[in-house]
Amino acid sequence: MTIREQALSAKKAAARLASVSTEVKNKALAAMAAALMEKKDEILAANAEDVKNARAKNIRESMIDRLTLNEKRLKEMSEGLLQVASLKDPVGEIISGTTLANGMTLTKIRVPLGVLGIIYEARPNVTSDAIGLALKSGNAVILKGGSEAILSNTAISGALADAAYSGGIPEGAVQFIKSTDRAAVKELITLTGLVDCVIPRGGAGLIRTVVENATVPVIETGVGVCHTFVDEGADYEKAVQIVLNAKCQRPSTCNALETLLVHEKAAKDFLPLMMQALKDNKVTAISDEGAFVYAPWGERATEEDWATEYGDLRLSVKIVKDVDEAIEHISRYGTKHSEAILTKNYDNARKFKQQVDAAVVYVNASTRFTDGFQFGFGAEIGISTQKLHARGPMALPELTSYKYLAEGDWIVRK
């Protein structure tokens, strides 16, 4: 099948899937969870082959780690599908409604988006996560994974599609693009009228390619140059712990901290503690002139550093005059992802909450909380950094749209 034929098949399935009951969808998800365990030998063998090929290409170890499956990871994927089954089905929710003066009842009801395109990189667990979330929210899905994981993804998506169709999901609802050609991405993101929304998950390069070339609607995800501003008079010891957590707990994630902003009047008391803690935790401080004196063992920041998502154990540090300069810096270099203020000052907290334009604005907490599971959504398909449609962690309701039902007693417009 060509990619267009796959999309046509997905669109046809989506039309029927929109009215499949929650009961059927949940049973299918349970069957899919079981299928992953039943076919584990086959999936792990395919994955071993992918890993072997990746090693032969000298792909870097962190990517090999993301690519590698084992029994434990496969079990987590299977449990993830059961978890999705347990979530509330968003489809069919009556969002609001009214009766107009002319007697017409107007009902706003939640419906699936239709056909989702998910474009991702080397992590095979995204394959099962995305299929599970798409089907539960009544959407057909077309997957385009990274070429390194092609055998793993083929095995996983095949096993899940078979189990889904046996369980009552309309055939064609799960499409996996087998081509590893880059042109396949371009084709998928220009299928206007067939694909309702594309979500790229991956590095900045992938996301830029999709945003720049798509003609179908896109939800931009992921790039996070996140800041934490330590105000004058903050609890400096707790602030150290929050900064360490935001930077070090998992530095490769998009909600990890990249730039620390420090009030000039906090510098003298806070930065000695902070810089020592960073050093103890193997974090390289990349400082502006004022902060450098507290960490001369680190590096000096250039203009480029303020706009860089390191994704590793580097942290840029800058001293600012006040909360206004902090907000201004964030407005200039931030990516509208997650931004935090650590303060005891009510007015500054309020100003920061009001004026910082980001998906999540924190007071006295680590930016690492920006996550669908941490927020209690029970799932996450990605973190939106755009303002259209959905912002921040996206779970099931963010994969839906709505329609209006308008019912009248044989009425015409006057």
Added chain:
Amino acid sequence: MTIREQALSAKKAAARLASVSTEVKNKALAAMAAALMEKKDEILAANAEDVKNARAKNIRESMIDRLTLNEKRLKEMSEGLLQVASLKDPVGEIISGTTLANGMTLTKIRVPLGVLGIIYEARPNVTSDAIGLALKSGNAVILKGGSEAILSNTAISGALADAAYSGGIPEGAVQFIKSTDRAAVKELITLTGLVDCVIPRGGAGLIRTVVENATVPVIETGVGVCHTFVDEGADYEKAVQIVLNAKCQRPSTCNALETLLVHEKAAKDFLPLMMQALKDNKVTAISDEGAFVYAPWGERATEEDWATEYGDLRLSVKIVKDVDEAIEHISRYGTKHSEAILTKNYDNARKFKQQVDAAVVYVNASTRFTDGFQFGFGAEIGISTQKLHARGPMALPELTSYKYLAEGDWIVRK
């Protein structure tokens, strides 16, 4: 100023506008309404010049009509701004919130989109509508109108921007692109990071150009190939009235009817009445084989007709076997705008409501009701035909996004 400089200025203003109070915005809107009347001589003179130039270019009469302003139309524009002032401000609404197990309070609060780009054609009233709706919802706006209305739009946007800034709206929030060059559109829709959303308002060609070339998020509007299905056993006399209303009340609008689908068992009793009524109202019936025998004075439909938005007094007519075939036809040729069933059969109505995928699905009413004012929204910036972000008539809340405020007691992620 270049277009990029205008966008930078708009972005700067948007950051401040986001926290301007409802009180200030409403006062500014009142000042803007007054300014339109105070500067009416200047605006009407500019418009007269536009109309003269358009006539010299032999532009068709329907477009001249849309272009022409007079005192009455200007007064309506002024009253429209006062009407927008009276609407509820969506910004700052607490959409939902919760306290998580770790004590973090999570608040989802409505915020402006930021910078809107509005691209439209010859109607100068869109200039004041768009500025009013954008400012009330806390957004800066960049306008790119049709070249035919350039003098009118320059005068209107100038008068409104002056009044807005005097009334406390941050300077730069209203940008009007003076270039009539087509390249200006291309530049506006690729200003990633500066423009948060572009809404094209106009014909299918304009919309296609924007969708295909934009790299910033777009809300697709307007194209409507709308259907009405007359079921077996419907109230045929009332059905005739609804079809006439949907087709004839204002044929150029996107919610006007383009294709009539008739149950094969309704044809014998319904179509003689319907075809006569169409003839009496100067509507040309463009029929399939089965329907043609009831209106041999009309034309025969080709495949192309089913996909055509006539926008005038033509109506394609097709006989279908049952509600399923009607739904299938709509799924194939519809544009997800407005679709109606006229029936007394409960099961068929329910099936149609569930299975038809459109912004508005009607039972026993005219498709002409798809409109922000008719729906009681008090305003309309356009009708979205995509599923992402907003669907159907868009008013103030559809011009907003949200952000999460996450407040903790100095907490870290475990």
